[in-house]
Amino acid sequence: MTLQQQIRSNRWRTLLLFILFAVLIALVLGAASLAVDLPVLILIGAGMLVYGIVTWFAAGSLVATLAGATPVTREEYPELWQAVEAAAVGAGLAVTPRVYVIQDPAPNAFASGRDPKHSYVAATTGLLEIMPQRELRAVMAHEIAHVRNRDIRTMALAAVLVGLLLILSDILLRVLVFGGGRDNQNPLALIGTVVALILAPIGAVMMQMALSRRREYQADASAAEITGDPEGMARALGILDTDTRQVRHVARATAHLYIESPLVKGKGLFGSLGGMFRTHPPMEARIAALEEAGGFVLDRESLAADMPAGVVTTVQELS
């Protein structure tokens, strides 16, 4: 897929995403109208609309706040800046995205913003600590690829809409439970409404996941093109996979933004449900895709031998 095709496909996906969510929200409101009074519903609907518009324009900074990312200067993090700038130039971006850092020992990174001109890339202090120069460049190129391929817009919209739907069904459920419902309720309609309100957000989250999985492969491939070094990308993924630490401040709605899934690896409900709720393809599959495209085989033994000192491989206690 060429870059133009990819951008176009992203545009279509954004539209499709929007329509699907509109349908889901209409369904939720429709289901709620069976059990909740109309004025209450209209009030909630109007509130949601305002909320949606505000979060869309604040999406970038909101995601940064949720993740605990703060802007940094070139003097503070010269190597990170250089890696971001080189990747931006290699990707042909007109504007270099802003650079953010998250104070977190777990290695991870993400890019966000509405469009390439209003975008930023964020890296955790853990990533900067353990990633050698070559692999740091690959990770930043992966993030820049998300910016260039316009993934960030689709992903920001997904984050806003998922958040919206989660809040909407939450409010409606509360209204149903704590009054505000109609007096002459049909119990069957009430049950139907509750089920719809519970299922809708699950559907929304699954949609969000399906959208983000494929673009991780694409961003890996684009990053290899930007740096001209697919093996560096594969090595970076290998290091990320080896390190077992998880980022602390992650909202479910922003999980799909990170280079490596920030959610607990293979544990609990999300882990046991398998691929359905996964925001990212398995690392092995991503490395294999890079190997095939780049015509090399990642030397896992040598990678394991010169694994950076800061990498933590012990399984941590879940707090």
Add this chain to the structure above:
Amino acid sequence: MFTLIIVVAIVVVLVFYAVFLYNRLVRLRVEVQQGWSNIDVQLRRRYELIPNLIESVKGYAAHERGVFQAVTEARTGAMSANGPVATGLANNALASALGGLFAVAENYPDLKASNNFLQLQTELANVEEMLAASRRYYNSTVASYNATQNTAPTLLVAKVGDFAPAEFFEEENEAARTAPRVSFDQ
């Protein structure tokens, strides 16, 4: 009457299609120009660093005049070169002259340890990295621009619209110019 309408419709569709193809070529050409201006920025940064670098080395090895002169001349040559191919070749010469300068610097431990020299070296390395990145991007835009010009049906529009193939920018060697768009050099 009916056939006339059909003919007019076909002509209109064809004209619209030609305009669409023309616009695509124009867009690709703009991308190539932007790619080149990125390279230009980095090349200028490189040219600006060189006098400082020479001054820094001069402070420790004033008698190595031959090397300084070679670098200065290569720099002047690179700055006056026009077009990607000529600029690439001139910068090849500049790179090898710079190699000579750094080889000289190797013989002066005090120089190698000096902050000023170390900083200039880091800055030059950063510029080289950005230059390599902008070159990769530029060459990929050239590749898609030229490929679009050479494939039907854009071929016809390109001929009529006076589009010329763009030149690749290669610093290392001539042979690499035929390399595929995605190069996997380490």
